[in-house]
Amino acid sequence: MSSSDTASITRMPFDDLQRLLQAIFQRHGCSPEVASVLAHNCASAQRDGAHSHGVFRMPGYVSTLASGWVDGQAQPQVSEVAAGFISVDARGGFAQPALAAARERLEDKARAAGIAVLAIHNSHHFAALWPDVEPFAEAGLIALSVVNSMTCVVPHGAHKPLFGTNPIAFAAPCHGAAPIVFDMATSAMAHGDVQIAARAGEQLPPGTGVDAAGQPTCDPRAVLDGGALLPFGGHKGSALSMMVELLAAGLTGGHFSWEFDWSRHPGAKTPWTGQLLIVIDPSKASGEGFALRSQRLVEQMHAAGLTRLPGQRRFQERAIAQRQGVALTQAELTQLRAL
């Protein structure tokens, strides 16, 4: 959905959309605190044109809450275990409130020690990862995060799925510009984008996935219906996905992508795993200001012919949404009001 595709588009102020989403989350069992965090996250994705993590996700949140799979009232338990290490037990709730509960202390530790790590376990992450890292870059810090999901990716060279889509997100400040931010599934395609392709009746690029028999397919429904995704970039993407399992689950105490059983919770969509965030204070290192160095890199990337940098489209969509409101299709709005 581009900004020029205005035929069936309604635009709503960000705050109104957030309030509407918050009411939905609360109606379906979330505490006000959890609902506020999730509503801001989901509205931000919609605002930035990240549609696979925008209001598209709301039916999944609602069916998950209805299934009793996730605790919408969970109060995360934060433990400061070392000068640079915070551990959070999300207590079966969503990952975003767990991060919110630790964010300030994580930033303080990173500024004091130069680097700090946040290990979240017993958590459900059903959103984009860039909203978790971007605010650190806006505060002048560098952030890296990984989260594992549910088994749907066949490791390179294996014959059955094991890993999740296991994204990696990174954010760094840039002088005179929005932060440099990327958020990439280590699968060839994000799971939400496969669902969107299936809904739209579109084909997937070759190399994206396999069907239930393990054969390559470009049909998104075949991938979703007993098939699986492949890692991006062959054995290298597969190794990165393995690293995400080790960091987001092995290190945090969360479940690996295959270690939870939601079969007794029909409607459950959220992987019950873990998440790791590493935050670095670049002012501690030698050399000129980091944000000026980022700016220099961006200049050179433009000079090499790059017309779009990672994260740039989101910031462009955001600027439009701030002027005109957040774009929703009429169908999306109708669905939200029904929820």
Place this chain on the structure above:
Amino acid sequence: MSSSDTASITRMPFDDLQRLLQAIFQRHGCSPEVASVLAHNCASAQRDGAHSHGVFRMPGYVSTLASGWVDGQAQPQVSEVAAGFISVDARGGFAQPALAAARERLEDKARAAGIAVLAIHNSHHFAALWPDVEPFAEAGLIALSVVNSMTCVVPHGAHKPLFGTNPIAFAAPCHGAAPIVFDMATSAMAHGDVQIAARAGEQLPPGTGVDAAGQPTCDPRAVLDGGALLPFGGHKGSALSMMVELLAAGLTGGHFSWEFDWSRHPGAKTPWTGQLLIVIDPSKASGEGFALRSQRLVEQMHAAGLTRLPGQRRFQERAIAQRQGVALTQAELTQLRAL
């Protein structure tokens, strides 16, 4: 070179090879301390079958030292700038002695704070990256490192080279087994492997590189002769390569991959950049022992049909070398003796 390819192979005890390489480094201007670190690194790569970083590199080291481009006598300056942050000025020397000078303090900081970062700048890295991270995993820690190199990779969507091959290496302990270790160029192929293909007269896989005119080519000589490499995995590998520039150069105070000019040092081969290492103590997090969790992941990867895990071939080659000596071709041995 496989272990069964024994026709023209000489085998030499590891210590003898290390002594021979140390003598070469010292003869060509390295201090005994620097020579010892580099000789151990290079002999380890040869021992483990990582031939693009084994004795294959020695002529490049020698010509670089002869050119005056790198200071083989440099004494790295270590600064502990925060509870979890060490900065090292390699003073125009090699990166490995800079890491060696800080390794113990880095490990101490990681165990105390839960996480620590080492930022090396003003350094030359001409070796594999896995030897830098593997020892931390052997000590029960998790390590991640990135290093940028010299401009030879066209960012995805750009029309001229900017990034280096910019590898990422990761190591984690695994109960009852060798550590899980990977070391991957973020280019479609490592530069050393392109050189080896050129020497062997072999073709590159499609998508590896472009020629001097920017056109796709499978000829390694066309890549080396004014051409360039492509990132692995399209825009995702390209974003990771950008992240490596930001972390290894932007953060450390080192040069970006395009920021040094070695034109007045004919024979210089070593990129004058920076390196970042992050070390995490997994014992700080909740949950069962990390190494047992790694073991569980490895079991599941085998159950999914993986016959070879990252780093495994190196450990197999190492085991053979420990019994039989390190394999060298007769040509390699002759060349070493000439140096």
